[in-house]
Amino acid sequence: MNIRIAIVDDNSFLIKAVEEKLSFFEDLEVRFTAMNGRAVMEKLEENNAIDLILMDIEMPVKNGIEATYEVKQKYPQIKIIMLTVFDNDENIFNAIKAGADGYLLKEINVGDLHSGIIETSNGGAAMNPSIALKTLKLLRNPYIEEKENIKLTNREIDVLEQLSKGLSYNAVAENLILSIGTIRKHIENIYR
Template identity: 30%
Template sequence: MKKKITIVDDHVLIANALGEIISNFKNFEILSICESGQVLMSSFEKGNIPDVVLLDVSMPIMDGFETAKWLKENHPDVLVMALSMQDDESSLIKMIKNGAKGYMLKNIKPDQLEKGLNILINKGRFFPEWASDKIFNSLLDDDKDAPNSIFLSDREIEFLKYTVSEMSYKKIAEKMYCSPRTIENYRDSLFQKLNLKSRVGLAIYAMKNGYGTE
């Protein structure tokens, strides 16, 4: 079954052109095209809920940041892929903090967009190399003064080691012989103790403090 996509962009011609391109992708179909975050909210209220929202960052009235935050708070299962003309670090990090699971530039080629969408669906996130570098550098800066005296339990440390791997949380749960819910508890506890908000942050902390995978 094809995954449904909603495009949110105030430039109607661009949005329609993007819709035509995506309509030719094997695994995706267009559910709706919205001109603003407010129109998207109305669409959701009518039950038109997609698997993925392709979200323009720069929009009047209700921009991409506000829209992403609303989606995060009200429809956290919907994957948000931000689309932007700019590759500045501040917009990238702000979109991620507001719940975006992917970030792509509007000058990408159709095959790159299709590849990115497939990775987003299969892995739950997609960031091209340039974006990953900016995220990594930003998190390193945020974490460079993290205290080393924080107490971590043996199980939290074991989980922390696995965050560096490519394993999903479900696979980590199997490896640690516990439930996915327990893994979520370890993750949330570490988020609070280390003042972090993402698995990338946990992985960077693990690497910086000598926790490697087994």
């Protein structure tokens, strides 16, 4: 069963680049692309048989965070990975609050992109090292107002620390003597 993907980005060159990366994998199928958040909503009205959206953040008309929120309200079954050049803290936080299932940076290599998509489709969450690192920094930042609402267990912080070093889920599982399933669960909880 192929994973049906939509790519949303205001840069047609980048859309082509991502399409090319995905074309290496027989289990992924790009169903449509859109240039902004409003366009993706219109295309989903016509056909919402999509499993996963790769969503840019900075776009005209309607940005990726607004679009993510709308897609999740209307089509909660569709997974969304933010695929962006921006890994600033506010974007990460807003994307996750809007309901994003994963957050990857555009310079990601093709293998990691594929495994991030598979991971997210299977109910996990894609998280790259710099995002894990920023999440740790956010937790340790005494100035964050939302701090009191953010409670991570020691285990979840251990997982974040491992991920921030760029380790794979398998390596994290081995280091912490946990199963891959448990690591996935922890990452989901961290996003939540």
